[in-house]
Amino acid sequence: MKEKNGNISASPPAWKKGSGGKEALPTGLVFFPAFDWAISPTHPEREERLLYTRDQLFEEGVMDLPQIRQYQPRLADHKDIARVHFCVPDIETQATEAHRVAAGGALVIADALMKGEIKNGFALVRPPGHHAMRVAHGNRGFCNINNEPVMVEYLRQKYGLQRIAVIDTDVHHGDGTQDIYWHDPDVLFISFHQDGRTLYPGSGFTNEIGGPLAAGTTLNVPLPPGTTDEGILFVLDNLVLPIIDEFEPELIVNSAGQDNHYSDPLANMSFSARGYAILNEKLAPDIAVLEGGYSIETALPYVNMGIIMAMAGIDYSNLYEPDFREDRFKEDPRNLKKLEGIVQELTAVFRRRQELVQSTRLQKSGSLLQRNRQIYYDTDQIREAQKEALRVCPDCPGCLLIDSQASGPRGHFRVYCINIHIRCCPQCRQEARDHYAEMCRQTKELFDYVYLQDRAADLYLQYDCHLNAEDMV
Amino acid sequence: MSKILVGIDVGGTFTDGVVCAGGKILDSAKHPTEEGDLQGSIFAVLDDLLQGVKKDDLANKIIQVVLSTTLVTNLLAAGGGEQVALIMIPGPGLNLKQLDFFPHTYIISGAVDFRGKIIEPLKQTQVEEIGTLITAAGIKKVAVVGKFSQRNNSHERLVEEILKNRHPHLEIVRGFEVSGQLNFLRRAVTAYYTAVTRDKWARFADSIKKALRKRGIVSPINILKADGGTMPLEVSLHNPCETVFSGPAASVMGAFALTMDQQTSVVVDIGGTTTDLALILEGRPLYASRGAVLSGRYTHVRSFAVRSMALGGDSTLRWTGNKISVGPDRLGPAACFGGPAATPTDAVNILEKGKLGSLSLSHRALEEISKQAGLKVEKLAREVVRRVNDRLKDGIDDMFRSWEQEPAYKIWEIVNKRQVRPDRIVGIGAAAGAFIPALAERFGCQALVHRYSPVANALGAAVARPTLSLLLHADTQRQSYYLNLEGITGKFSSDGQLADAKDLAQKKLQEIAEKRGIGKYADHREIFLEEQFNMIRGWSTTGKLFDVGVQIASGIIDEFKGVQP
Known part of the structure; x- marks a missing residue:
């Protein structure tokens, strides 16, 4: 929830009222590595994925800190999934127990947040979900069930939230989440990702702005390969944060992939663990849900720590990858120029959103x-x-x-x-x-x-x- | 006459002891605990107990003496013990400068990662400078703890070497010796507290040993640990912190000795000031998932999950204007035993028509409150018992809830989650008989209050067997294995399989058990953890990681077959 510069939204939602002491609350954490689940033995989405993250988190002792409260995930109901997906032929086929536990992890965090037990929360769960679309015939991009929309629709039904922002920070375009909210003007979906011409799933260009009655609430920032901390934080500061402020969501969700990292084997970006920490500190998501990230040994242990520390308000100045070099994360000025252009273009689209929808309504x-x-x-x-x-x-x-x-x-x-x-x-x-x-x-x-x-x-x-x-x- | 077991439990208020043989308690003794003189309290109970044992039997028939004591807990709570410097080697992660740690804490360069790779070297000059500072401050003991030192302890060893080179008199506790479990902060706290208490514990242990030998007892002397198991006195010299919270552990083992079956029990130990709650789930005591908390900090000391409530038989009763309050303070014994105020024990005494103590004293104490409350004394007494049971029930429900909410990391654990309800409530302590039956009725389960319930804690100590828990982490790519005990590491074959890791873990447990003089219990070992992960780099397997846990779980020694009803 953003409440900076005294710019508080006109009517805070009921659950936020009287939460003056919210900053004193802990950060909720569901850590569910699914050590008994893999797509296939050698697949990047395998048992080992969060093993080193576990070692790092446990050895670090973060769960012992008063700033962290750990929760156990639960199984999401079939109904939770039916709110989002048309599963073909049925829910049992697409949503295995593994998927239901991952989605259920996000629901547990959502409940804890709404009950006022935590100030924010991180569902560090697998399998991931952001490539799963509204109609689900099978697995796309390692995903069957889309965890964030399952959580968003649950929050809307159970707690009456309406306006929600989902910011997809995974290196791959969040095409599943985009599909689910393509026609929904109440959910702001912004994805920044490596340019689709160079990476799966090959979509997420600036002209993908949402359906006719929801134009301008879907925004895509294709980043040139090699973009660094500086470039990503530039997009955050100049596009994502100002637009969130204008949209005035009741809740901010970070669809938190970790494959922008410079060591990720499936992508080509140059983001660091500290960059992730800064991003999460600035974005201040109410809930973060883990998505991709396959540099399981060199990145994930440090990136996950960084996200947890930033969300919990723990000093992350001593967090760095073993091979971290400060000078590596300066942005190429030509890239920055390109990003500036995208920021201007998308800001204009967002500002014209009501006008765009209005003209469709008048004509069609x-x-x-x-x-x-x-x-x-x-x-x-x-x-x-x-x-x-x-x-x-x-x-x-x-x-x-x-x-x-x-x-x-x-x-x-x-x-x-x-x-x-x-x-x-x-x-x-x-x-x-x-x-x-x-x-x-x-x-x-x-x-x-x-x-x-x-x-x-x-x-x-x-x-x-x-x-x-x-x-x- | 059969073999004799002796157990002594030093509690906060009383020190209890029993001598038992053949499923019967032959003799028991009770003395108030003198906080300043624990040895004196122990000897007083011991001398009482031994009066009934023949001289010959002392040497021939006693097979173990088990002691549960609060010495280390008291030392730490009172800030006693030695001055210690803590050197931490954290590497990347939390900024320890922001954490409120101990005085004389030094943070140095150097780092090891989760695979045991050195990712940042140690700086010798930095360690030397700290050595100078430490000795200048007159400190003689140092704890040195590195993150992931269980996977590679060379930095901790190197720090010791550098310090000892210049200052041979320094005594150094290394993190890897204290615990190889993951959690660097708990390891640092445990190593620090070990250094703080080790000398005083050693002196205490020595005097206990001399006193027993002087009295003609030659049997092994064992110390009860927080996990309900024993360790030989000699082993305790290295791990004094493991002696904490052995009191509640004694009660749980006492409940276990009284039942010895596979049922689910709630153990309710009602003392004078506090009541301790613990769970035995289908015949297995529940452990605390995070390790014991000592002076407000988590440690690596494995302990039962015990919930202490500020509510006891001697808690002070008061009328608050609209309801009766119980505790949290204790002004003294119950009024029926000449104490200064009305207590729950007095309420029960009234309902039981003076079975516990002086009925008239209880009456007089409760009358004052009954006038304020406008209730008849009998009704008030019933109300007190109801309130005590309300709070105990809330505490028990809450314990089951937190157990159900323990984190899980595998899908089958979530899918197969089930609710467990108690089969019975086992009452421990003198006041148990008064409260437990009504409490059990609330849960719709059995109540067990045995004639030995008042001394079940000392009984639990007497019959407890040794425990030993070993974790093995093996990495076929690095061709190494690492144990959580004593910093033991070694070679592991690059084509080793899970079965090899399990064999090795069991073999190592046997070896360590024998070295500790508890080899005959190694047959009771069981594997409680087995995990294997394929390391895939690119699209092919480059190695395997194994985690295996094997333990001699808490239990009752073979010589004890259960109590006679």
């Missing part, structure tokens, strides 16, 4: 806006074809209809998905529910499953077209 109200997409699941080698249609409503963020089909290891599935925004107007909601009933009745030959995600009612239905059976999650 009542119509269906469509886009066709091909989505590739690298881990599971699945190709998904998606037709997405948004009904443009003059009053609300509208409802979203997705026709998705893909062939994977479990066969070919074609599914129809209906999403109702939590702030959906009664008319859109009724139309969407009628549409669901009609699809269940009429399109049995075309689809294997029809799903309804009614966030306004917190109701999630799944219709099996072959068995003619409806399940409520």
Whole structure:
């Protein structure tokens, strides 16, 4: 929660009132290394990933400090997952116990924060999630279930939060989270990452600014390979922080990948552990959730310590990697120039966001806006074809209809998905529910499953077209 | 007559002792504990106990004397002991200058990483300068502790060498000797406290040994540890800190000796001022996940998870205007034994019609409060017992909750999490009989108050067996293994497997047990941790890391088969 320069948002959310002593509270930590889970034995996402981090954290004794309070994760419910994902064919298939524990770790931190037990918290969990999209046919970029949106939707349903900022600091574009909040004007999603022309997943360019009714609340900063502490902190100071201030979120989430680190084997950036600490001190996320980061021995132990120390307000001046050299982190002036240009461009987009949405509403109200997409699941080698249609409503963020089909290891599935925004107007909601009933009745030959995600009612239905059976999650 | 066991437990208020044989307590003794003269209290109890033992049996039949004492705890609490300098070698991480540590703490250069690689060299001149400062301040003892010194102790050894070169009289405690478990801060605290208390503990141990030998006892003398196990007196000279919190451990072992089965028990030891709560989960006492807290700091001393509540049989009762308050202070014994104020013991005494002590004294003490409260004495007495049980129930519920919330690091641990409820409540201490049955009723479980409950702590000490816990970390790439005990390291084959690591850990446990004179208990060893990680660099396996834990867990010596009902 940002409250600097006396710039306090007009009405603080209920849970923040009377929390004058918040700074005195500890930082919550869920450390869940999942020592019994791997994608495959030699995969970067394997048992060993957080082993040295454990050794460093335990040997350091941070859990003993009064500034830290450790929590145990729990299993996220199927309903927690159904709020975010259309899992094909069902939740059990996509969300294994490992995924549910990782997402559950984030939920535990969310609860502790909302109950006022902690001032902020870090879910240091694996497996990661930020490449998992709204429709989940399999594993993309090491992810099945997207932990941050599962937590965000939980916070909205359980605690009534509305406006949330998710800042993705992983070196890879957070395309899954972007997809989930593409049409949501209440969630500010900013991702900075290594330029998609040089790294997986190949997206995240400045022209990706969100859907027609949520334009300007998705922002992407492609960073040139080799960008250093100075460059990343420049983007933070000049773009991310000012925009967060203007957006006035009730909660800030750091989707905290650690693969911007100079030693990461899968990317090419030059960020240091101390840079991560400064970033988290400045960003001051209410909740951080671990994403990627595969330099398991040279970076992760130090970066994780840095994030924990910064969030807990512990002096991190003695934190450095064994091979850290101060002079390595000066930015190339040409890069800085490039970044300045991106900052200006995106600031302009953000400032024009209401205007952009307004003009869509004026011109297109009542119509269906469509886009066709091909989505590739690298881990599971699945190709998904998606037709997405948004009904443009003059009053609300509208409802979203997705026709998705893909062939994977479990066969070919074609599914129809209906999403109702939590702030959906009664008319859109009724139309969407009628549409669901009609699809269940009429399109049995075309689809294997029809799903309804009614966030306004917190109701999630799944219709099996072959068995003619409806399940409520 | 069968073999004889002697146990003595020095508590805060009383020192208790028992002599037992063949599942029966032959004799027990009780003396008030003189804080300034623990030896005197121990000898008084000992002499009482030995009166009933024949001269011949002293030498022939006593197989162990176990002592549980508060000496080290008291020393640290009172700030006694030796002046010690602490040298820390932290490397990257927390800025220790910001932490409130001990006086005479020096932070020096040098660093080792989690794999045991030296990532920053030591500076000899820096160590030499500190040596000069330390000796100039008249300090003779030094604790030197490096981060990850269990994975590579060469820096700690080098500091010792440099210091001893110029100042041969310095006595040095090295971190790796004290504990090889992960947690540098706890290791520093434990090493420091070891240096602070070692001499005084050695003097105490020596006088205890002489006193026993003078009385004709030739059996092994063992010291009870916080983990409910014993260690030979000679071993305790190196690890004086392990003797702390042996009082609560004695109670838990006492409860264990009274039950000796696989049930889940809550142990409630009601003393004069405090009540200690502990859990035995399906026949295994629960350990504190973080190590014992000494003078407000976490240590590497393994101890039972004991929750101490400021609530005892002698807690002062008062009327606060709208309710009755119990404790937290104790003004003296209960009124029924001539004490100055009304206590929970008096309330029970009234309900039990004077079974515990003088009924009229109890009545007189409670009457004053009953007038203020406008309640009849009997009703007030019932209210007191209800309030005491309310608080005990809250404490027990909370203990189960914190146990359920212990961190876990594997998926199966989260998925297979289950709730455990007590099968019974075991009462320890003289006042137990008064409170435990009603408390057990609240939980809907059995109550166990044995005729030996009043001296179960000393019984627990008498029958406890040795414990030893060994952690082995092996790294096939570095071809080395590291133990948490005594700084032992050695070679581990580059193609070693988990089975080899487990074999090695068990072999080492056997060796160390034999060296410590507890070799015959090595058969009771069990593996409590086995983890293996493949080290993948690029896409191929470059080595394996193993963590194996093997222990002789706390338990009862083979010679004791359980109490007679």
